[in-house]
Amino acid sequence: MRRVALKIAYIGSNFHGYQRQPNYRTVEGELLRVFKETNIIEDTWTAHYSVAGRTDKGVHSTGNVISFITDEDIHINQLNGLLPDDIKIIGEARVPYGFKVRFPLTRTYTYIQPISPFEKKTLDITKMHVAMESFIGKHNFRNFSKRNEKNPNRKIIDVNLEVDEDVLIFTIVGESFLWNMVRKMVTSIMEVGYGKLDINDINELLKPKELRQFIRLQPAPANGLILSDMEYKNIKFKDSEYAKNKLVEFLKKEYMLHEQEKKADCRLIKILKK
Known part of the structure; x- marks a missing residue:
């Protein structure tokens, strides 16, 4: 048994917030689905699973942190392959058994x-x-x-x-x-x-x-x-550049879609004001 902390990045646009809710797509719901598929967590209670920040619907993250106890090895690339494109685990840290994820020294938004x-x-x-x-x-x-x-x-x-x-x-x-x-x-x-x-x-x-x-x-x-960063005393995350780059690829596609919508809106305004 060991306690791990994982840094989670996600694009909140298509999630109904972080916290799992019946009949809604949430960040936590997707994470726990993958953890159960890979036998990393069977039950959140016995795993002492906890999260630093329960972000609202639409809010993004590059620095939210979760923590739990597991017997299994953590293979970030494997987990990220099972997660949707708008969530990625971008960092891992070995932490003491008594680590309290909800109490960082600082939070940065x-x-x-x-x-x-x-x-x-x-x-x-x-x-x-x-x-x-x-x-x-x-x-x-x-x-x-x-x-x-x-x-x-x-x-x-x-x-x-x-x-x-x-x-x-x-x-x-x-x-x-x-x-x-x-x-x-x-x-x-x-x-x-x-x-x-x-x-x-x-x-x-x-x-x-x-x-x-x-x-x-x-x-x-x-x-x-x-939610861009969390700082913990004497805890340093080993970041995954590969996972970050996968999320960047997704963001570039999303950016162009939104840019097209914005330009179309500008043109609509001009047409309507003629």
């Missing part, structure tokens, strides 16, 4: 936000950077969650924004996150940029008082969110 060509207002990037600084440190994130959390206090280590032509790339590093927290953080920063919220509004939202009925933050779309 990346959010991809296109700048709308249809928005008349210009983004104030300087104000956005100032607003981002408000999140650094330990705060009460009650107003950035969809639930009434028992403990809404969370520590954010870093928030970074990169502007790449017509795309904004947010990188948010923290110890842990509430449900919808990252996506609501992105929404609030974007609204500051467009002048719909003030920086003082962000500071008020971070205070331990209920403001959700007064300032309604809709979570940014799930399809822009990537």
Whole structure:
């Protein structure tokens, strides 16, 4: 018996989230199907199976981690051959028997936000950077969650924004996150940029008082969110470049399909505005 940790990458577009659900295609459902086919896991309870992040419908990952106990050897290429094209195991690590996958030192999320060509207002990037600084440190994130959390206090280590032509790339590093927290953080920063919220509004939202009925933050779309990394103390994953490349091949095909849809949409807009 030994405990292993596997790093999982997936494209969330065609999954109903990570967690297995009856009658829905999920990341976990596909993984457990293959693990049972190969006798790696017979029962999740006895295998002490656990996952670091239960991502929502549409959310992607390059760094989610699962862990379980098994007697079998792990052959990543074999497992990936049985998995669908939009999920791949991209890393493996031997971990101590008492390893707790749900408690990494840090989690990193990346959010991809296109700048709308249809928005008349210009983004104030300087104000956005100032607003981002408000999140650094330990705060009460009650107003950035969809639930009434028992403990809404969370520590954010870093928030970074990169502007790449017509795309904004947010990188948010923290110890842990509430449900919808990252996506609501992105929404609030974007609204500051467009002048719909003030920086003082962000500071008020971070205070331990209920403001959700007064300032309604809709979570940014799930399809822009990537759970991009987990960092664990004294754990180093051996990455599979072959598995990464297989996922890249799939992504290139998906990119061209979406690019065709986008160009067709642009042409439709022009035709309709004639």
